[in-house]
Amino acid sequence: MTDPTRDLLPEGLEDRLPKGAAAAARIERAALETMDGWGYDCVRPPLIEFEKSMAERMDGIATRRMFRFVDPRSLRTLALRSDITVQVGRIAATGLADQPRPLRLCYAGQVARIAGEQLDPRREHLQLGAELIGSDTAAAAAEIVELAIATLEAMGARGISVDFTLPDLVDTLATEEFPLEPAQVPAVRRELDAKDAGALKDAGGEAYLPLLYAAGPFEQAVEKLSAIDARGVLASRIDGLRQIARQVGGRARLTLDPSERHGFQYQSWFGFTIYAEGVRGALGRGGTYRIGGSDEPATGFSLFPEELVEAAAANEPPRDALFLPLGHDRDAAARLRAEGWRTVAALGEADDAAALGCSHTLQGGKPARL
């Protein structure tokens, strides 16, 4: 008797079977080729690092989401990466510190979280992204948004929609335009994030109410935002948004939600979220930030394409394969492989071409359709 529970995978983890693995590999390759084409060099950081070095470059609380354990060699705490962005930040601050700026780097790899989320129990993700290090100007942000769209298009996403936000908006406004006590800021932020008008008033953020309504299609929303910004505190940010929108307009549907802060804990003046048709939830996000430790400005994006991979895997077309019967012409087989054929060689009399998923068989040195 075999025990069916013996080979269970832990919750939130799965095997990618041939179709899924093929889709994932194709999508990852398409993304890396696109980013490479835009002049972004690929880097491959390790799976495991010292926790302290990663924690320094991410929001403190996020380290709780990592698998952590003690290194038997150094006796220091190690962590399994949950976000490759911080590793790229470390590389830029150390190994590539002397490279000329702006430095363009991209990456792709698996990341793990210690716990899944309510809506996404997955604990392992493919993360892909690019970082433009040394600049956080509107020009840098426009390049990153445009590259994120191009990368997603290459990965097969359709109906792409980009939502812009201003992550440090409340901090900026709270200092002079709509003054708030420091103690009030977290509550005002939380209610803006939940878009709860009633609770926002109760939290003392009545002046911030118009921000809730300055959300929607980019052109209208940015007009409303300019109208709120009577004294021009946000003028440079609004100009920046317009510059980015001009550069990427037409490639994607653009929306603006100035008070959105979900997933933008460490970004500075600009952030964006990317959605695609037929994919539940966000595919990725990005923005401007400062690398922890070195405080160097940077702009980048990360994509988590699991849903895209699943959709692609379901529609993965069957591939041709050439069956090589026992005693086949080995030279012909080698020649056909060089031409790009996938071959499946018989090992015994019982091997059946159709059962092994072959579309063709080798006959007289040529492929013949089954």
Next chain:
Amino acid sequence: MRAAMSEPLTFAVPKGRILDEALPVMARAGLVPESAFHDKGNRSLSFACERSDMRIIRVRAFDVATFVAFGAAQAGIVGSDVIEEFDFSELYAPVDLDIGHCRLSVAVPQDASAGQASKASHIRVATKYPNITHRWFEQQGVQAECIKLNGAMELAPSLGLAGQIVDLVSSGRTLKDNGLVETGTIMQVSARLIVNRAALKTDPRVAALVETFRALTAQEAA
């Protein structure tokens, strides 16, 4: 999987308490379900709507939040108790519909309320809202062990299942009939329009729906 504009929007409404009050508000927003919706003998769960680009599903209140959070429904109506219990990051609650008012309260048996058992650092509470309950007691410095029940919470204290209950209270009649008294209010509850975050960002019809409900409640308030 939803191809953006071609598919109808799905609007989720809860069975029970809130529904009777919600239907007139929905009607003013142009959401009128087909007549089968009101037919008690009809067992379907999904209904056409007078607006052809919309369908209405009727599910349990807790499931309204789940359907909308996952994007299986794009919008819906649910009490703020349910929103608070799940605390789903993918839910927006942009409009307070000012209907379905009640409160979420802690109650204990009449005879126990004098003895102040609530000073203990560890207690057992029967509730449909384990997350809210746990968080609320934690803030009072009390570790609450929650026993999740799906109804008839009021029975738990008398049968020795738990010393206290956390449940919705509107008139207080049910508590009284079962020999319980309220000792604290955790939150005031009212019904909210909820929408899926990604749907609001990517589908203009969802944003238009929010505008419609917002305008309606502004009219009501004026």
